[in-house]
Every structure is written in structure tokens, then in C-alpha cells.
Amino acid sequence: MKILYLHPIMAIAFQALCVLVLIVLLILFVFRISRTKSNSQLPENYSELLTEYVKFYRQLDERGKEMFDKRVDQFLSAVKITGVNAIVEDIDRLLIAAGSIIPVYSITDWQYINLHEVLVYPGSFNMDFDQEGTDRNIAGMVGTGALQHVMIITKWQLRQGFINNNDAHNTAIHEFAHLIDKMDGTMDGVPEIILEKRYVAQWKQMMETTIEQMKNYGSDIDMYGATNTTEFFAVITEYFFEQPDLLKANHPGLYEMLERIYKIAG
Numbered sequence: 595m596k597i598l599y600l601h602p603i604m605a606i607a608f609q610a611l612c613v614l615v616l617i618v619l620l621i622l623f624v625f626r627i628s629r630t631k632s633n634s635q636l637p638e639n640y641s642e643l644l645t646e647y648v649k650f651y652r653q654l655d656e657r658g659k660e661m662f663d664k665r666v667d668q669f670l671s672a673v674k675i676t677g678v679n680a681i682v683e684d685i686d687r688l689l690i691a692a693g694s695i696i697p698v699y700s701i702t703d704w705q706y707i708n709l710h711e712v713l714v715y716p717g718s719f720n721m722d723f724d725q726e727g728t729d730r731n732i733a734g735m736v737g738t739g740a741l742q743h744v745m746i747i748t749k750w751q752l753r754q755g756f757i758n759n760n761d762a763h764n765t766a767i768h769e770f771a772h773l774i775d776k777m778d779g780t781m782d783g784v785p786e787i788i789l790e791k792r793y794v795a796q797w798k799q800m801m802e803t804t805i806e807q808m809k810n811y812g813s814d815i816d817m818y819g820a821t822n823t824t825e826f827f828a829v830i831t832e833y834f835f836e837q838p839d840l841l842k843a844n845h846p847g848l849y850e851m852l853e854r855i856y857k858i859a860g
């Protein structure tokens with residue numbers, strides 16, 4: 595057996611080399627992390643903000659949250675968010691992204707190819723442009739004509755929608771439901787891009803019957819939904835994601851159809 599003997603100077607040199615290698619590895623590691631970070635659109639405290647404000651997010655398991663985070667990041671990379679006389683804070687950007695993901699969470703390859711920019715107004719806004727497609731005294735709108743591919747949302751309504759999470763109202767989810775509906779070319783309450791053909795006639799019938807009942811007898815569904823089938827679809831989508839249990843109890847047929855539309859395993 596041969597014992598390897600290192601001259602003390604050699605031993606020191608060897609140790610120094612080891613330290614140097616470690617330092618280089620550490621620098622590379624830190625550099626990689628900071629590069630990954632700078633590519634991300636997520637603010638540093640995104641996880642705390644989403645947990646605090648988004649009930650849907652709180653109810654996901656760890657893997658679900660990771661997937662949600664990734665999709666928030668992708669959404670924020672793809673869609674420009676601009677404040678118009680309003681300061682857009684991290685929380686606003688996150689809530690818009692959350693509103694976009696919640697309805698299509700189970701449709702993992704979903705992309706809003708019909709949306710390029712979201713304009714954030716402070717509380718209410720006067721519009722000099724086409725008012726078609728505005729909601730509830732302008733809480734939000736999906737643009738048409740010159741504003742094709744643009745969504746407008748008010749900061750106040752956006753936040754209220756998530757702060758009050760037990761009232762079946764969420765403006766962001768409402769506007770994204772319109773975009774989902776619009777993806778097939780028409781905003782008519784029938785999201786043909788995700789609803790199987792064999793259910794289309796049944797869904798149309800169901801919407802019309804419910805609107806008729808709402809008009810005649812009133813309803814726990816927001817009466818704004820009785821405006822037409824387009825608004826009905828957006829309003830019932832809000833109800834479905836905000837208070838699923840209540841919708842299931844009060845309107846099992848609608849609930850079942852929305853499960854089908856949004857691919858929620860029942």
C-alpha cells in the first residue's frame with residue numbers, strides 16, 4: 595500500500611484550487627438564477643399576493659399553484675397592460691392574469707390569441723368611442739372595431755371582484771368569458787371553440803329559457819345576464835367560478851353544462 599504524500603505547498607495550492615472552483619461555480623449559479631429571474635414577469639412577492647387575493651389560487655395544491663404561476667407569467671409576457679390615468683400596480687397585473695386563467699385553468703393549452711393589450715382605467719370612464727360591448731356602466735369591456743384585441747377594465751372593479759369573493763361578481767372573469775366566447779368569431783354566448791357541437795343546441799335553448807324565466811320571475815342570477823345570451827354567458831361564468839356550490843344547488847342543469855364547457859371534471 596502506498597501512501598500519497600503531498601508537499602505542504604502543494605497541499606495549499608490544491609486547497610486554493612478547490613476554493614477557486616467553488617467560487618466560480620457559485621458565481622455561475624447566482625448568475626443563472628438572476629437571469630431566470632429577469633426573464634420572469636412575476637413580481638417578487640407574487641405568491642403572497644395571489645394567496646391573499648385569489649381564492650381560486652388558495653384552493654390549489656402545490657403542483658396546481660406552480661402551474662398557475664407559470665400561466666400567469668406566460669400571460670403577462672404575452673399581453674401588455676397599460677394604465678390610462680391609473681397607476682397599474684403588481685397586484686392589478688396579477689389579478690388581470692388570474693382572471694384570464696381561472697376560467698380556462700383546465701384547458702391547459704389555452705391562449706388568448708384575440709387579446710394584445712389590457713387598458714386599466716381608474717374608476718369609471720367616459721367613452722368617446724363605440725360603446726358596444728360595455729358592461730354595467732362600464733366596469734369593463736371587450737373592444738370592437740378600432741379597439742379589436744383590447745380589453746378595458748377599471749381598477750376599482752377589478753380589485754372588488756377578487757376582494758368580495760362570495761358575491762358571484764368578478765369583472766375580470768366576466769370580460770375574459772366574453773373573449774372566450776369571441777374566439778370562434780362571434781360573441782353570442784356560445785363558445786363553440788370549447789363547447790362540443792352536440793351540446794350547442796341544448797346550451798342555446800338553456801340560455802334562452804333561463805333568460806325568459808329571469809325576466810318573468812326574477813332570479814338569484816344577476817339580472818344583467820338577462821340582457822342577451824352574450825351577457826348571460828359572461829354573468830353565469832362569474833357565478834360558476836365565484837360560487838360553484840350555490841350554482842350547483844340552485845341551477846344544477848346550468849352547472850353541469852358549465853362543467854362541460856370549462857372541462858371541469860365533475
Ligand SMILES: [Zn+2]
Pocket residue numbers: 727728729768772824825828
Ligand atoms: Zn359583459
